[in-house]
Amino acid sequence: MTDSFSPVIEFRSVTKSYGTTPVIRGIDLSVAQGEVVVVCGPSGSGKSTLIRLVNRLESLTSGDILIDGHSTASYRGAALQRLRTGIGFVFQQFNLYGHLTAAENIALAPRKVLGLSAEEALSRARELLKRVGLSDKEASYPSQLSGGQQQRVAIARALAMQPKILLFDEPTSALDPEMIGEVLTVIRQLAETGITMLVVTHEMGFAREIADRVIFIDGGVILEDAPPEQFFLATRHPRAQRFLRQLLSPLHTTGD
Amino acid sequence: MPPELDIIWRNIDYLLWGRLAQGELGGLLLSVVIALASGVLALCVGIALAILAWFSTGPVRRVLFLWADLIRGIPLIFVIFWVYFLVPALFGGNIPGTVSVILALAWFTSAAVMYSTLSGLQALSGGQREAALSTGLSEIQTLVWVLLPQALINLVPSYVSLFASLIKDTSLAFIVNVPELTMVASQVNNRTQLYPTTIFLFTAAMYFVLCGGLSLLVRRLMRRPVTASWD
Structure with missing residues (x-):
């Protein structure tokens, strides 16, 4: 049973640069099976890049990311495709396919990648x-759905491949305030199912509620890695303290 | 009937379909056939080239753009001339005028189709591609099932305007003696030697009706809500 203790995601000295600009500067991080890890940090800190590296929407500059103990640094083509099949990704801008209905958005990959029949894929959708x-929106096109509904369809689309890992890149940042709740409710339910999750979010109340661990990242390095109680009540790092203060009272952003 | 209109009336069948009864297609009908054939060819070749350019980097991509820029930088009449005279000279044999015009127009237009299609693909948000790749679709599946269907719908107006140009450009076929609309109109004019203004105004009106009708049709079709399906 040693397997259950080995991490599902393991960053090993990961760096990422755009040209000569470093965005991620040497990150080591392990995420265990079923863990919900919330990643926060100021904008431009590299938190989105960090989770986009996991399913290789961004290429690694150096280092390695192990998924289920397998090195993925060298993955290309079909191997990369298999890796992505096992990792669901939810975007800030939803990115639903505009020419397909909600059900078709969800059913596309199961049909084309897993080879499900049209009926099987539709029933999964x-x-x-x-x-x-x-349930009542299966025939709606994205343009006919509200932002919150689109994001929930996008979450369903990510789940359609039955991934072991779910990545969320600021899933509520593009939503009107009254729609944030419905999306967070869905994510909370998922967190309870035992799926491994990495969530980039600014919703600190939500983070406190669902996270097993909170990671604070700035300037491409992890400054804080703590359970939520400790992170929110007794943050050690001054950058993290300032970040939390700014989130809690946005008007008092200077003079610390 | 005034004599000007009488001229048109007595030659109307010749202007519309040439010597079709003798098995030789001509006039407006031939113009339409040339436009349709070269249009379909240009669309297929242009989209194929755009896909190639989408996936290729470095030298292949540069060659594609060089090729497209080369064609776009040459007057169409030269291209028609060269295909008609150069191809038989290089490869021997003889190609019928109509075929050489179709090939020349298709070649010329495919460059424009390639450019339009590529920019239509690039105009889609990068998030569409990332979302598709994230679900495990391959790059080719992403293009076929997610990007192209959306880009092609957006591109219909631009394809239609290319096709309208194509219809008008068929008139250049007269330089290699293909009996399309412009050619038969000048034949009628040479034969009668009386009312050139009427004859060529009528010819221009036919092109106008063809192109105008086309854009009217497309505008009506595009006004309907698009219910594309991926089956």
Whole structure:
């Protein structure tokens, strides 16, 4: 049973640069099976890049990311495709396919990648739509859905490949305030199912509620890695303290 | 009937379909056939080239753009001339005028189709591609099932305007003696030697009706809500 203790995601000295600008400067991080890790930090800190490296929407500059103990640094083509199949990704801007209905958005990859029949893929899509509370929207196009509904369809689409890992890149940042709740509810339910999650978010109340660990990142390095109680009540790092103060009272951003 | 209109009326069949009864297609009908054939060819070749350019980097991409820029930088009439005279000279044999015009127009237009299609693909948000790749689709599946269907719908107006140009450009076929609309109109004019203004105004009106009708049709089609399906 040693396997259950080995990390599902393991960053090993990961760096990422755009040209000569370093964005991630040597990150080591382990995420265990079923863990929900919230990543926060100021804008431009590299937190989005960090999770985009996991499913290789960004290429690694150096280092390695192990998924289930397998090195993925050298993955290209079909291997990369297999890696991505096992990792769901939810974007800030939803990125639903505009020419497809909600159900078709969800069913596309199961059909084309897993080879499911049209009926099988559709029934999987319906099941997932029900799970995110949108059973009545299967024939709607993205343009006919609200932001919150689009994001829930996007979450269902990420779940359609039955991934072991879910990555969320600021899933509520593009939403109107009254729609944030419905999306967070869905994510909270997922967190309880035992799926491994990395969540980039500014919703600190939510982070405190669902996170097993909170990671604070700035300037491309991890400054704080702590359980939520400790992070929110007794942050050690001054940068993290300032960040939390700014989030809690945005008007008092100077003079610390 | 005034004599000007009488001229048109007595030659209307010749202007519309040439010597079709003798098995030789001509006039407006031939113009349409040339435009359709070269249009379909240009669309297929242009989209194929755009896909190639989408996936290629470095030298292949540079060659594609050089090729497209070369064609776009040459007057169409030269291209028609060269295909008609140069191809038989290089490879022997003889190609019919109509075929050489179709090939020349298709070649010329495919460069524009390639440019339009590529920019249509690039105009889509990068998030569409990232979302598709994230679900495990390959680059090719992403292009076929996510990017192209959306880009092609957006590109319909630009394809239509290319096709309208193509219809008008078929008139250049007269330099290699293909009996399309402009050619038969000047034949009628040479034969009668009386009312050139009427004859060529009528010819211009036919081109106008063809192109105008086309854009009217497309505008009506595009006004309907698009219910694309991926099956």
